[in-house]
Amino acid sequence: MNRTILRLSALTAVLLARAAWGGDSLDGDLAALLRRAGFTGRIESTLTARLGRPVDTGLADLGRLLWFDKLTGLHSDNTCAGCHVPINGFGDTQSIAIGIQNSNVAGPHRAGPRNQRRTPMVINAAFYPALMWNGRFNAPSGDPFDNSKGFLFPPPEGVTRFPPFDPAHPHLLMAQGEMPPTELTEAAGYTGTRGAIDPLFDQFDDGKGSAVPPPDSSGYRNDPIRQAVLDRLNHSPAYRRLFGLSFPQVAAGGTIDFTMFGRAIAEFELTLVFADAPLDRFARGQTGAMTESQKRGAIVFFGRARCDGCHAVAGNANEMFSDFQNHVIGAPQIAPLFGAGKGNVIFDGPGQDEDYGAEQISGDPADRYKFRTAPLRNLALQPAFFHNGSYMRLDDAVRYHLDARKAASGYIAAAAGVAADLTHRLGPIEPVLERLDPLLAQPVDLSREDFADLVEFLRTGLLDERASAGNLCSMIPRSVPSGMPMISFEGCHAADRHPR
Ligand code: HEC
Ligand code: HEC
Structure with a gap:
């Protein structure tokens, strides 16, 4: 009996120590990644100045x-x-x-x-x-x-x-x-x-x-x-x-x-x-402002998945999670039917079912299908993702990035949850994927846990509760x-x- 209690308490001590150690290293790892990325958590306070x-x-x-x-x-x-x-x-x-x-x-x-x-x-x-x-x-x-x-x-x-x-x-x-x-x-x-x-x-x-x-x-x-x-x-x-x-x-x-x-x-x-989310408070030293899952997700984001290669935070990015440059990531090209009561903009391309993005402005075909890296704060407030809302779930928008070619080729608008009137036309995806940004060319392999943490970080770790x-x-x-x-x-x- 006594021996069991002893054993149990020894086990508890080890578990507690591990948890503490794990927590410390999470904080240390994340703080180091944020320093490397140039994230301070103080952007909001710069407005007036x-x-x-x-x-x-x-x-x-x-x-x-x-x-x-x-x-x-x-x-x-x-x-x-x-x-x-x-x-x-x-x-x-x-x-x-x-x-x-x-x-x-x-x-x-x-x-x-x-x-x-x-x-x-x-x-x-x-x-x-x-x-x-x-x-x-x-x-x-x-x-x-x-x-x-x-x-x-x-x-x-x-x-x-x-x-x-x-x-x-x-x-x-x-x-x-x-x-x-x-x-x-x-x-x-x-x-x-x-x-x-x-x-x-x-x-x-x-x-x-x-x-x-x-x-x-x-x-x-x-x-x-x-x-x-x-x-x-x-x-x-x-x-x-x-x-x-x-x-x-x-x-x-x-x-x-x-x-x-x-x-x-x-x-x-x-x-x-x-712009005062849990991540901002963490960066300002309040390590308790984030949950463990949010921290692990942030480590995936800035670490292994290198999402900040485009969703940047330093310098002109103003900690908004965008380099504010245009890239081809190849969101599926959903388009409304054209005509009275349905759609009132003529889309690009031979089938008038495409969006040429940045080329519309520069006139340069090299800019075709390029869109500005979407800033990522407060994503929990919006139920549609990408420039045309081709995905209605944050999980799907994130998963898309992990293997863009596969996701884009297998895309079904109704399954992505888009409104019925947008499920009738889909512009070609092959010419888009030919131009896919090299940063997305290699699929990223994440475990189920890492993926869940990444989404949790984006959904709640970047949400300003106000x-x-x-x-x-x-x-x-x-x-x-x-x-x-x-x-x-x-x-x-x-x-x-x-x-x-
Ligand atoms: C090559 C640059 C690039 C990389 C790397 C990248 N993204 Fe993106 N991301 C974009 C662009 C560009 C958009 C907007 C695309 C559009 O709307 O057509 C976007 C959109 C998003 C969106 C949708 C936001 C919205 O408001 O619609 C999410 C979520 C997202 N990215 C998460 C991630 C995550 C997580 C990673 C890392 C796994 C990542 N991105 C890596 C360029 C990139
Ligand atoms: C018909 C819907 C609609 C109305 C009305 C509208 N907007 Fe917009 N707004 C959009 C769309 C769509 C975009 C993105 C357009 C694009 O990128 O081509 C946008 C973009 C913007 C942006 C840029 C945001 C960013 O992320 O870069 C600002 C700022 C803005 N609108 C302000 C306004 C203001 C101010 C008004 C009223 C005077 C207004 N909008 C009226 C649909 C609308």
Whole structure:
């Protein structure tokens, strides 16, 4: 009897010692890998210094109201929030965005014609030096807070169209904020400025709002659309008063201009920083902030799997888990059917079922199928992955990377969980895989345990708990200054809403 107890306690002592030893070496290993990768866990605290001033909460609040107000869509049927949905980290549940002519629901039950890509999360975009799935809006300086080399936008905007309207404190998002309302399929629609633009515009209008868009929208002028949005704002006494609070020239009777719109939107986006995850706290010395599984997963990520070869953290990556460069990883090419009510963007390629990614901007065939490395923070908030949401489970998106060739060749859209209307067409994958990034050419062999830890790290180790449903829903105003009907946000209760 006594002997058994002795034996048991000896065994316990050994187990305890092992556990302690194992824990220590986990912490030591992870800390060393983070040092090597250049991860500090302090990125969030750099915001104010890099902006050169605190965020202007009044202006941000105006930006928030604009975000939710369909007044800025020329047919009053969409605004940023229709696609950039609060509860999903200001990203989307839809694999491919639904813009104009939608069902006024934001979430899984949204219906209407599809555009071309998935709406990415906007939280933490303050730290992105290159925006969009192909990085087409970017800061050539590599720093979104640095306008010394201008901010680069593809034609028809170009680099010079965006003077640093807040010269002392420029930010890439201020320039980007001037773009979305001009996108025909996202917000403007096809008939909004009939006559104000060129005749080309009307050519695609069948009078029923189901117009087929042009193959190349760069022929359009964006300014007439901006002017029409401004007319709406300038005719709204509520908005004139609100803009007047931040811009003295408006209070003095001047007109609201589009740089003011862009600044208000950007200021709101600058408040959407959620970059204090368990990994950040661990890197700052709080070793208890992560679970053992998260730690083991992080060690796989930065160690054996070398995910940070692209999902980088140091320097211009701003600890966002992206090198902000474009790569071919070869996501399966799902595409909606084209036509009224189904899809309103003509896709690339001979079958019009492909997405050429970065080539659309550079015109260089060497850039075909390249997409920006997706930043990886707060992935738990989004239910769709890759530029077209071809996977609806994080496990699948991770597994894809381990053997891209095999996963892409065996892809079945319905099995990946995508919506039924996106299961009818699949662009060719062979030409994509021919260009596969060398870093993904060799399959990575992970044990079941390592894989589970890796996914756990990505799902919870990089999640900032402040990005909870309650906090995010509380940014939705009860009503908007224009008085227009609110979008219905699935998953958010009226009681959670902002009083204003
Ligand atoms: C129709 C849906 C839709 C609407 C409406 C919309 N967006 Fe987007 N947004 C997208 C999609 C899709 C992308 C990615 C497009 C691409 O890469 O080609 C995107 C990208 C972005 C990005 C870049 C994020 C990143 O990861 O680089 C920002 C910032 C952004 N939108 C802000 C806005 C703002 C501000 C508004 C309102 C003024 C708005 N969007 C309206 C769908 C939408
Ligand atoms: C060759 C560069 C590269 C490497 C290496 C790489 N990724 Fe990626 N990853 C990408 C690119 C590019 C995308 C976006 C692709 C797209 O949307 O078409 C992406 C997307 C993702 C996504 C989806 C995120 C989202 O929001 O859609 C996850 C998750 C991910 N990567 C995890 C990993 C993990 C885990 C590893 C290591 C096993 C890894 N990646 C290695 C380039 C890479």
